Amino acid sequence: MKTEFIVNNNRYNPSDIEPKWQKQWEREQCFIVTHKDNRPKYYVLEMFPYPSGRIHMGHVRNYSIGDVVARLKRMQGFNVIHPMGWDAFGLPAENAAIKNKTHPAEWTYQNISYMKAELKKLGYSYDWSKELATCHPGYYKWEQLFFLKFMEKGLVYRKKAPVNWCPKCLTVLANEQVESGVCWRCESVVERKELSQWFLRITRYAEELLECLDSLSQGWPERVITMQKNWIGKSTGMEIDFQVEGLDKKIRVFTTRQDTLFGATFMSLAPEHELVQELIQDSPDKNQITAFINKVIRMDQLDRTADNMEKEGFFTGKYCINPVNGEKMPVFIANFVLVEYGTGAVMAVPAHDQRDLEFARKYDLPVRVVVQPEDGGALSDDMEKAYAGPGTMVNSGQFDGMGNEQFKEAIADFLEEKALGKKTVNYRLRDWNISRQRFWGAPIPIVYCEQCGAVPVPEEDLPIILPQNAIMPEDGKSPLPELKSFLDTPCPQCKGKGRRETDTMDTFVESSWYFARYADPRNENAPFDKKASKYWLPVDQYIGGIEHAILHLLYSRFFVKALRDIGYLEIDEPFSNLLTQGMVLKDGAKMSKSKGNVVDPDEMISKFGADTVRLFCLFASPPEKDLEWSDSAIEGASRFLNRLWRLTMELLPELKPVGPCKVLDQLSLNHAEKSLRTKEHETIMKITRDMIDKFQFNTAIAGAMELVNAIYHSKDELKDSFNGQEVLSSAISSVLTVLSPITPHVCEELWAMLGYDYPLSQSSWPQYDSLALQRDEVLVVIQVNGKLRSKISVPADISREKLGQSALKDEKALKHIQNKEIIKTIIIPQKLVNIVVKD
RNA sequence: GCGAGAGUGGCGGAAUUGGCAGACGCACUGGACUUAGGAUCCAGCGGGAUAACCGUGGGGGUUCGACUCCCCCCUCUCGCACCA
Known part of the structure; x- marks a missing residue:
């Protein structure tokens, strides 16, 4: 046995030994696990890849980190589940299908098989028996079931709403998928459209999603937690109603600064606000105002929220009444007020809000200080900068003299008592629009019927399978709305003529629960066996890129809570520990075809072997930091x-x-x-x-x-x-x-x-x-006045006194001590002696 | 603007959390072995006239002692960005 090795291999030849061990691990099923095991479990998971065609260095780094964790935990005695699969729905498959005149499934499965071989060459210790692909009906069937269950619980609804439209991807995007006005995938500037769409009610969980972040603070990077907190954007304040003069209408505002209510001097409405048309009805400037509104509404997200966007507005001609002092406040339409936040209406307090102040100056509106800072000069109405800090109430009727924080509570109670307002909590988080006007995604299990409306497909009819015979139209649109064999179906309720929903689900829906399916991926009777999911979940260590700090990680957290509440899971959070690995860079930039700085993992494996590639990825930099390829x-x-x-x-x-x-x-x-x-x-x-x-x-x-x-x-x-x-x-x-x-x-x-x-x-x-x-001898450093002067080797168990004496006998140290007065000597056993002298 | 993180040799990066700054590796230099070396081995490698001394973005401070703690400033990266 031994000689055979020596004769054949006295040189290190990875291309011989790597396939050999990979085959052996596979043959002996070393990494295949079950939940029927007495050992403690450990679930390590890396974010699964989109089967784009080839593995890239980012994957290699991610999966190498995960594999080290998996192998390490096995050696520590855990029953380790380490699965891998494919985030297989998505737009690139459609584009490739058009180009190659095939079906997206063909391209996808080819890529999967190629990339799987690549992963195997890297020697990762995956339990391949748990492999899944989200485009498989056996997977998305359960997703369609979840959709129906969510619907029963009111977690799914359909609504006509302004949505984010990507003109290049030809589909809508969720808010999380728009990054500063552009599409997260293709960076096209996002447009606004009014469409009827399916939404998941993630906002029902806003508070829990926020609260549970605290429980994750041990295991998650702080910045991910901060980003999620900001995204959820909780703020506590009040909704206050303002009566419109001469109309039987009220304008409801949301404010966190109800203490400044006496300082509100005008009202600003979003151009999309529902009362706008009615308010400008009799205005002599109606045409001008309408033109302004249309201009603002037509602007894309990017321009509308740009830095240099000047504050602009129009007076509607109407006034509303400040409920606490009865003053008339002109109602403006302002381009900086967002319809989607709060109530789309803002009570403007120019003295205490910078935006309102700028607007007031531009349109010559009154400024009234109501909070005077306790120290520093008193504010006056000709201030140049709004004051948002704490202070004492002034110009606020019977409340003058109160501290503003205290007043904040007092006025809230006061307004609630008078039924003029209501304490509320507002979140920036919006419901998740999951409708996609794409083909290569999980069909939404709904049938439209002229009699019955939108009818859910009965459970027993699932899965609604994507047609295998679809041909991708050249124009890049989904073929589903034209495909009669798919479209036509009887209404499940009245058996009359029905038409299938042709939108498919956002691909982030698949990745929101795949980690749970790994617990029991071949189950044909349920999304996963209760015992298996209870044993394996949650994921103990999740590893992936920071780019999902909001998107996938927020959606998954929501899904777990929702699945818990409909009885499928027992956990509150999907990922106990999260490691966000850095990017792989070349020449200081992210690898990309356009920059021509791509390093091909396959090439590196054939040149150096998988072990070397893995070693380099782990050695060159700590996992969270970016790694510069060299x-x-x-x-x-x-x-x-x-x-x-x-x-x-x-x-x-x-x-x-x-x-x-x-x-x-x-x-x-x-x-x-x-x-x-x-x-x-x-x-x-x-x-x-x-x-x-x-x-x-x-x-x-x-x-x-x-x-x-x-x-x-x-x-x-x-x-x-x-x-x-x-x-x-x-x-x-x-x-x-x-x-x-x-x-x-x-x-x-x-x-x-x-x-x-x-x-x-x-x-x-x-x-x-x-x-x-334990060493017999230790090296001790001798300093004089904190400067390193010598090193001596002494017995490890030497007494402090003896150590001090030895230091004072040291020749090199003596040179710096001679003729000087020793003030004190600091002795740290086994480490250092510092002799402090005076010149 | 707000929030978070970072700044250490020519480069990637270390430093038991207040105790030898630069581990380990890359690059480089010299030497050995050699037909050859882009293999391997040995040695060197922060700056400096290899002496003092100076060195962890800059300036102050605390301390016997600071990359580490405190204050001020500069630069870079990331995230959010009219959120009322």
Whole structure:
């Protein structure tokens, strides 16, 4: 057995050993798991890829990190589920289908099979028996069921609303998918359209989504939590009604500053506000105002919210009445008021709001200070900057003199008592528009009937399958609205003529629950078996890019809560711990075809082997930070594995498989033996801390390299010493064991060559011996006035006094002490002596 | 503008959380082995006249001692951005 290896392989040849171990792991089903197991479970998951055609370096980095975690946790004794699948619906498949005159499914499944082979070449320890593709009816059937269940619970509704339209993708987008006015996918400027769409009522969970973020603060990066908090955008305040003069109408505003109500001098409405038409009805400037409104409404999101957008407005000709002081306030239409936030109407308090002040100055409207700061000069109405801070109430009738914070409460109670207003909580979060005018997505299980309206498809008729015979039209539109075989169907209720919904679901719906399906992906009777999902969920460690900080991560959190409330899940949150890995850069920029700075993983694997690629990805940078690709640095990684290979080869004839961290009697070891053994155990301690506690694989690898260097430097001496062979064998075994999650193939190979009859993939994480950490002598630093002057080696157990005395005897230190008065001496045992002197 | 994070050799990055700044690697320099070296091994590698000394974006402070803690400032990255 042993000789066979040596004869065939005295050179490190990854292209031989990697496929060999991959086949063996597969043959022995090493990574296939079930929930029927007594070990504690651990669920590690990486964000599944869109099958775009090829794996890119970003994937390699993401999945390499995940694989290290999976292999590590297995070695720690967990029953690890580590699944992989495909986020398989999406627009690129449609475009490719048009180009190649095929069906999107064909392109998608081809890509899946190619990319799966690529992933296998990287040696990832996935349980492939749990693989899923979201475009498979066996998957989206359950999503359609969830849609129906959500509908029963009022979590789904259809509404005609202004929506975000991407003119290039020819579909609507959810608010989360519009990033500063442009489409998240193609960066086209988003347009406004009025359409009837299906919405998921994520806002019902706004408060819980916000609150639970606190429970995630241990396991999630703070910035993701902050981003989600901002997105949910909770603010507490009041809704207050203002009577319109001469009309039987009220304008309701939302404000967080009800304490400034006495300072409200005019009213601003969004151009889309429902009362606008009625208010301008009799205005002599009606035509001008209408033109203004149309201009603003027609502007795209990007321009309308641009920095340099000047505040503009028009007086409607109407007044409303300030409910607390009965004053007349002119009602304006203003371009900066957003219809989608609050009530689309703002009480303007120019003295205490910068926007209102600018507007007031422009249109010469009155400014009235109602909050005077306690310190600093008193504010007057000709102020140049609005004051938003705390202070004392003035110009506020009987409330003058009160602190504004206190008044905020008081006026709230007062207004509620008089039925003029209501305390409310407002969120920026909007309901999730999931209708997409695309073909390659999960059909929404609804039939429209002239008699019965929008009728849900009965459960037993699911799945509604995407037609296999659809031909993608050249114009890029969905073929579904024209496809009679799909469209025509009897109404489930009255059996009359019905027409299927042709919109499909946002692809973010699929990714909102795939992690739960992995628990039981082949179940044909339910989305997942209760026992299986209860055992595996939640995901213990989730790993992916920061770009999903809001999108996917917020939707998934919502889905889990909704599925919990309809009885499918028992968890509150999907992902206990989240690691957001940095991007892979080349020449300082994200890799992209257009920049021509793409590094192809396949090419790297065939050149250096998967282990080297994995090692480089983990060594070059800590996981959260961006990683700069370097052709010469990957050669360094390759060089290290070669060095490890040669070292083991050289020592092979001398070594027996004694196991990592072999128990040895410290007293029987000579100096060199003890020294390497100490280094071995120190390294295990360091790597355990770095890898298991901190996921800092870069420093863990550095530690392993140090140990390899130490073995190199002592091997010639130890080869012939009494205990040397055992010390060397233990040290090498330790290196192979701790590196095995990172570079599994080469470690397995060398491990087997050392003569072990069980694989590393079934080994345990090594335990260091704290006795081995103890050194007889330690190096102590001597400082004079805080400056390093010397280093001395002293017995580890030396007393403080003796240590101080030794320091004062040190020649190099003496040079800096001579003729000076010693004021004091700081002694830190085993570390340092600082002698403080006076000139 | 608001919020978060970062700034350390030629480069990627370390530093047990207040105790040797620059681990580990890349690049580079010298040497060895060699028909050859882009393989390997050995040595060096912050600056500086290799002496003092100066060095973790800049300036102050606390401390025996500061990359680390406090205050002010500069720069960069990311997120949000008229949210009432």
